Amino acid sequence: MYDNIKLKPCPFCGVVPEIQDFVDGTRDMNALPGFDVKLSYGIGCENEKCTCHPWTGDDSPTPQAAAEAWNRRAKDE
Numbered sequence: 901m902y903d904n905i906k907l908k909p910c911p912f913c914g915v916v917p918e919i920q921d922f923v924d925g926t927r928d929m930n931a932l933p934g935f936d937v938k939l940s941y942g943i944g945c946e947n948e949k950c951t952c953h954p955w956t957g958d959d960s961p962t963p964q965a966a967a968e969a970w971n972r973r974a975k976d977e
């Protein structure tokens with residue numbers, strides 16, 4: 901979905917995560933963004949075998965900002 905954004909693998913399990921969209925703070929894929937909803941983005945490891953499940957939080961205003969937050973975190977192993 902965001903092919904132009906490079907994400908580093910999870911520092912704990914090595915799986916590359918996906919960017920998640922949030923509408924008004926919930927991860928509802930059926931919700932259509934309207935004029936009065938707040939879209940935000942977050943990235944977390946969803947590998948069920950991961951020991952840590954690092955998570956950026958869901959408050960990045962753009963997918964790029966979420967990617968930066970994730971990659972910053974992925975770097976300090």
Ligand SMILES: [Zn+2]
Nearest residue numbers: 910913945950
């Ligand atoms: Zn992981």
